Each structure stands twice: as structure tokens, then as C-alpha cells.
Amino acid sequence: MTNASWLETMRNVLDSYADPAVLVDTDYNVVVTNSSYDFRFGGLKENSPAKCYFISHGYQRPCDLEGETCPMQEARETRKRASVLHIHNTPQGKEHVGIDTIPIVDEEQRTYFIEVIKPILEVSAEPIANKMIGRSPAFNRLVDLIHRVGKTNTNVLLIGASGTGKELAAQAIHSVSPRASKPFVTVECSGLTDTLFESELFGHMKGAFTGATYNRTGLVQSAQGGTLFLDEVGDVPLHLQVKLLRLIETKTFRPVGDSKPAAADFRLVCATHKDLPTMVERGEFREDLYHRISTFPISLPSLAERREDLPLLVQSILLRIAGNVPLSLTDDAQALLSRQSFKGNVRELKNILERAIVLRHDDLIGVDVILQSLNLLPAQDVMRAGQTVASHTVFQQLAQQKLSLDALEQRYLEALLQTYSDKIQVAEIAGCSLRTLYRKLELVNPEK
Numbered sequence: 123m124t125n126a127s128w129l130e131t132m133r134n135v136l137d138s139y140a141d142p143a144v145l146v147d148t149d150y151n152v153v154v155t156n157s158s159y160d161f162r163f164g165g166l167k168e169n170s171p172a173k174c175y176f177i178s179h180g181y182q183r184p185c186d187l188e189g190e191t192c193p194m195q196e197a198r199e200t201r202k203r204a205s206v207l208h209i210h211n212t213p214q215g216k217e218h219v220g221i222d223t224i225p226i227v228d229e230e231q232r233t234y235f236i237e238v239i240k241p242i243l244e245v246s247a248e249p250i251a252n253k254m255i256g257r258s259p260a261f262n263r264l265v266d267l268i269h270r271v272g273k274t275n276t277n278v279l280l281i282g283a284s285g286t287g288k289e290l291a292a293q294a295i296h297s298v299s300p301r302a303s304k305p306f307v308t309v310e311c312s313g314l315t316d317t318l319f320e321s322e323l324f325g326h327m328k329g330a331f332t333g334a335t336y337n338r339t340g341l342v343q344s345a346q347g348g349t350l351f352l353d354e355v356g357d358v359p360l361h362l363q364v365k366l367l368r369l370i371e372t373k374t375f376r377p378v379g380d381s382k383p384a385a386a387d388f389r390l391v392c393a394t395h396k397d398l399p400t401m402v403e404r405g406e407f408r409e410d411l412y413h414r415i416s417t418f419p420i421s422l423p424s425l426a427e428r429r430e431d432l433p434l435l436v437q438s439i440l441l442r443i444a445g446n447v448p449l450s451l452t453d454d455a456q457a458l459l460s461r462q463s464f465k466g467n468v469r470e471l472k473n474i475l476e477r478a479i480v481l482r483h484d485d486l487i488g489v490d491v492i493l494q495s496l497n498l499l500p501a502q503d504v505m506r507a508g509q510t511v512a513s514h515t516v517f518q519q520l521a522q523q524k525l526s527l528d529a530l531e532q533r534y535l536e537a538l539l540q541t542y543s544d545k546i547q548v549a550e551i552a553g554c555s556l557r558t559l560y561r562k563l564e565l566v567n568p569e570k
């Protein structure tokens with residue numbers, strides 16, 4: 123078979139994939155594309171380099187030289203299928219894609235690679251209102267794990283501080299799973315009492331207890347065929363944990379007042395902001411239950427760990443809250459936000475922006491509005507924000523005076539002396555010896 127006819131055959135092979143797929147040679151040239159690729163990405167452009175790294179990323183050299191993993195390298199070394207997550211440039215903007223690379227050899231023993239490109243539509247690298255947003259390395263690692271585990275039936279435990287997006291991640295796991303067309307049901311485990319726990323989860327029969335005037339379907343039944351998401355699983359009281367364990371182990375449950383057990387069919391995803399291993403050590407959480415639910419633990423990065431995503435998140439949240447109004451932040455306002463510590467993560471950012479939208483003068487939100495939004499925070503946070511704000515304005519004023527570092531140092535030492543007349547204390551605060559302090563002050567004011 124000539125090379126041309128082999129490539130023709132490969133086009134037919136690639137067309138058997140529903141997802142976009144390409145054939146790449148060892149020199150990184152894309153030599154064949156399938157119909158799905160042509161439809162989604164517009165096919166190969168004439169007179170434009172057909173190197174995979176240029177087409178997908180705009181790079182001038184292979185991905186591994188640009189600090190990204192190259193799936194071809196791994197497939198070449200192992201001679202097996204390799205999977206990676208990348209962000210590709212596409213006509214729709216930047217997109218997260220899962221790439222499966224399979225090595226293949228032609229009749230003349232030349233190696234090629236089939237790359238199947240699966241767009242991950244549950245997340246977005248562009249500002250879109252209703253998706254899980256991000257493109258930082260920490261976020262991409264999370265997406266990779268979600269994408270890999272999503273396709274299985276494995277129990278997942280999402281661990282992360284409040285507001286890091288655990289519920290969104292649970293929904294994304296459900297959406298990439300084979301159960302996506304079935305229900306996603308959330309159980310809020312905080313504040314569940316004994317009676318509520320059983321009747322909420324398992325449902326009840328009419329007449330099972332006073333006030334049970336109708337048959338009620340429980341959440342486990344509602345999640346049939348889909349995903350059951352136990353939010354704040356660390357809040358389930360110890361004495362109820364055994365009931366949860368029984369449900370997970372036997373995959374059966376009995377509605378309150380019913381004599382017959384029913385079969386449950388759900389994929390389990392749990393979330394917690396608590397340190398479950400320590401709770402296990404303290405006897406506050408059952409060890410057997412912990413091992414059952416944590417088959418595949420995923421830690422969600424805090425907003426501080428993915429600060430690069432802040433501008434993107436700001437745009438998406440503004441879009442989400444204000445819909446069609448084209449809101450944006452001035453550079454100063456964005457810079458002020460990026461200095462916040464965001465203990466409440468994306469939820470805190472969302473609240474600040476929601477307040478800013480209410481307080482704004484026009485569609486370009488300035489630093490004054492963000493300051494005001496921060497100052498509406500409760501007392502402890504006000505102090506934190508206030509410190510940032512105060513230092514921000516003082517330093518900005520100094521910057522406008524174009525002070526040199528020496529002049530700034532002298533002014534600061536003078537201010538310290540005015541505030542604390544004890545020179546020893548001033549030297550201590552300034553982190554220098556008394557002699558240095560005298561020397562520096564003499565420089566400022568020789569008659570001292």
C-alpha cells in the first residue's frame with residue numbers, strides 16, 4: 123500500500139471516532155484529520171504550519187519544551203496509549219481537552235500517533251457564566267482528576283475549604299460519567315437529625331409515624347441510576363454513620379415503615395471541609411466509613427493556590443451576576459482584589475463582586491467601589507481588608523511623590539521616632555542596631 127492510500131485508510135479509521143481525532147507523525151506534523159475534527163476545529167489551514175503544537179497552542183516548539191506534558195513522548199517511550207489534559211486554542215477560544223494518544227506503525231515500520239481529542243465541556247478556560255472556570259496549573263490538575271475518575275464508578279471524596287467549588291466539582295464528575303443522563307441528588311448532611319436522616323434519605327410510608335400522611339420518596343431512591351452527593355459528610359453524627367455505612371456496603375435501604383428493603387443504584391460522591399483522618403483518630407468518624415467513601419480522594423485548590431485564575435473568575439462572575447451588562451474592573455480594582463487572602467475562596471470573591479455591582483457608579487468598577495465592598499465585611503475581615511486598603515493608599519500616595527528608597531527610609535524612621543520616642547524601641551522595630559539608627563538619622567538631620 124502506498125503512503126497516500128495508507129493515509130486514506132487512516133482517514134477512514136479516524137472517522138470511526140465520534141470525537142475529533144488526528145494522525146500525527148514523529149515530527150509533530152498533523153497528516154490526517156477526521157470529519158469531527160474538521161467540523162469542530164475547521165480542518166487544517168493551507169500555507170500554515172501543520173505542527174500539532176502550533177495548531178493547538180500557537181507554540182513554535184513542542185509542548186514539552188514549553189513546560190507542558192507531550193502525550194506523544196510518553197506514547198513513544200511506553201509504546202502504549204497515553205492520556206493528558208491540555209488547554210487548546212480553538213475557534214471557540216481556549217478549551218480544556220482530554221487527549222488520548224495511541225502509537226501506530228505503518229507497513230514500512232514508520233511510527234505515527236492517533237490523537238483523539240475529547241473536549242471537556244463541564245469546565246471552561248474562558249469567562250462563561252455557568253461553568254467551573256479556571257486555567258491555572260492547580261485547576262488543570264483538578265480537571266484531569268475529575269475527568270479520569272468521572273468515567274468510572276469509583277467513590278470520590280472531595281476535600282477542600284468552604285467555597286472552593288466542591289459542589290461544582292461533584293456536578294462535573296456526574297456530568298462526565300456514564301450516569302450523566304440520570305439524576306444528580308445532593309444530601310446536605312449538616313444538621314441531619316435521626317428522624318430526618320432516615321426519612322430524607324430512605325423515604326417513608328404513609329402512616330409510618332405521626333404526620334406521615336403520604337408516601338415519601340427518599341433521596342437515595344431519587345438518585346436511582348445517577349449520583350448521590352453527600353455534602354459535608356463529616357457532619358453526619360457518629361451514631362448515624364453506621365446507617366450510612368450499611369447503605370454504601372449493601373446498596374440496599376428500607377423506607378421508614380416499609381418491611382421490604384429496596385435496591386439502591388447510585389454512584390457516591392462525598393465532600394468535606396473537615397480533617398476526616400484526625401476525626402477518625404479522635405473517634406469522631408468511623409474508620410470503616412472513611413475508607414469506604416475515600417476510595418478516590420481529590421483535594422480542591424484554594425483560591426490562593428490558583429491566583430492566576432482570579433481575572434478569569436472575576437469576568438465570569440460579573441457575567442453570571444449582571445447578565446448582559448458589560449461590567450469590568452479597573453486595573454487598580456483588580457490589583458486590590460488580587461491582594462486579598464480570600465479565606466472564603468470563590469464564594470467570598472463572588473460576594474465582594476455582588477456588593478460591588480450594587481455599589482458601582484458605572485460599568486467600569488473602580489478601586490473605590492471595591493474598597494467599599496470590602497469594608498462591608500464583618501468586623502474581623504474589615505481589619506484584614508482595612509490593613510490592605512490603608513497600606514495600598516499610603517504607598518500609592520508615596521508612589522505619586524516618586525520618593526527614592528533612601529528618602530522613604532528616612533521618612534519612615536522620622537515617623538517611628540515621632541510615634542515611639544524611645545530610640546532603642548525604634549531601632550528594634552526598624553530591625554537595625556542603635557548605631558545604625560543614629561547614623562541614618564544623622565544623615566537626615568546632622569544636628570541630632
Ligand SMILES: Nc1ncnc2c1ncn2[C@@H]1O[C@H](COP(=O)(O)OP(=O)(O)OP(=O)(O)O)[C@@H](O)[C@H]1O
Nearest residue numbers: 253254255256283284285286287288289290468469
Ligand atoms: N472554579 C469555579 N468557577 C466558577 N465558579 C466557582 C468555581 N468554584 C466555585 N465557584 C462558585 O463559588 C461558589 C461556591 O462553590 P461551591 O458551593 O461549589 O463550593 P463548596 O466548596 O461546595 O462550598 P461549601 O463547602 O461552603 O459548601 C458557588 O457560587 C460556585 O458557583
